Amino acid sequence: MFSRVKGFRDIYGEEAVYWERIERIFKETFHTFNFREFILPVLERADVFHRGIGDTTDIVEKEMFAFKDRDDTMVALRPEGTASLVRAYVENKLYNPPSVKKYYYIGPMFRRERPQKGRFRQFYQAGIEVFGAEGAAADAEVIYLLRTLADKAGIGDMVTMEINSIGCPECRPAYYKTLVAYFEQHKESLCEDCKRRLGKNPMRILDCKVESCRAVTKNAPVMLDYLCNECENHFSDVKKYLTAFGVEYNINKMMVRGLDYYVRTAFEMVTNHLGSQNAVGAGGRYDGLIKLLGGPEVPGIGFALGIDRLVALAMQKDNIKDKGADVFIIAFKDVSDVKCAELVKNFRERSIIAEIDYAFRAMKKQIKSADSSGARFTLILGDEEMDRGEVSVKNMETGEQTSVKLDEVVEYIQNKL
Incomplete structure (x- = not known):
């Protein structure tokens, strides 16, 4: 690994x-x-x-x-x-x-x-x-x-x-001169890096995080005065x-x-x-x-x-949860899989997050996937629903379930979100 x-x-x-x-x-x-x-x-x-x-x-x-x-x-x-x-x-x-x-x-x-x-x-x-x-x-x-x-x-x-x-x-030159003179008086307390900086860019010493240098810089001259x-x-x-x-x-x-x-x-x-x-x-x-x-x-x-x-x-x-899908669509191979694909397309065109079980497994397994997906709504497209031209819509937060016409379900979900 x-x-x-x-x-x-x-x-x-x-x-x-x-x-x-x-x-x-x-x-x-x-x-x-x-x-x-x-x-x-x-x-x-x-x-x-x-x-x-x-x-x-x-x-x-x-x-x-x-x-x-x-x-x-x-x-x-x-x-x-x-x-x-x-x-x-x-x-x-x-x-x-x-x-x-x-x-x-x-x-x-x-x-x-x-x-x-x-x-x-x-x-x-x-x-x-x-x-x-x-x-x-x-x-x-x-x-x-x-x-x-x-x-x-x-x-x-x-x-x-x-x-x-x-x-x-x-x-800066006048300030540098005063600053160098100050640090020269406390040179032994400076770290090795700051001793080297003293001859190159003394202002960099003011940014040092080493504790001994920080103690020295507390009383150092400040640029605002110059x-x-x-x-x-x-x-x-x-x-x-x-x-x-x-x-x-x-x-x-x-x-x-x-x-x-x-x-x-x-x-x-x-x-x-x-x-x-x-x-x-x-x-x-x-x-x-x-x-x-x-x-x-x-x-x-x-x-x-x-x-x-x-x-x-x-x-x-705050605590933002990893938002799951808005809708999870349960469909069945050779029964409603093509209609499911059409629905997914229609939802996504409205910027509604839609997910499906691409394997179109058994109902119980798809329901389990819907539960774990975090989706707010589950849509079921079974034999009976297809015959009636409807889809069963379950609110995953409340458990409430209702039937909605297939050609109206996208707008229905959009209004609920």
């Missing part, structure tokens, strides 16, 4: 029902906000992520599934969606003619990290990217969209929105627009996000209902990323939302 690869999983049954509902809600909401779907390849050149995400990030340093192709090209299973979508945006010259472009994606991502509760090596994300919008209103709308997805999925009261500004290339006037005004406007959209938020001064490409606005939607895996969705502004990957200077902002974690939250909230 074969088993799953470690860190990967099968999704089925009740969880798959939630999954289907969540994806449907997401797509409907994305279209309401005027986003269009972008379907991306799972495999990319590894340097897309080295350049786009950053060489000092945990994703690139430790977690990518990367390997050499037969032509010696380093390729990687995508660990996130933003760099891939930016690559596609640049390669397909979607910046011409210049205009605001709004895209969403839904699909699997891959990271070679230690499997644990709420964290898998293949996980699923829904994400959005807005290209060409540089104002604070765009930032606020993206955060508002993330909040809306949580509300529509029914987990709005289980999550909190946190925001921060992480500055820009103009105001914002230039432009960044300060931008963040002020973001907060103003969020209030207009009715989005409640907390300011988390220590938030930096785990990817190098973010500037100015950064945000996370967090929960305390999933143990240590508290981030459900997150994103921010990345005005320099498109140019970094070979395109023109086009501003961008987006987020990614973990479907696995959101489904886990939704399953804590």
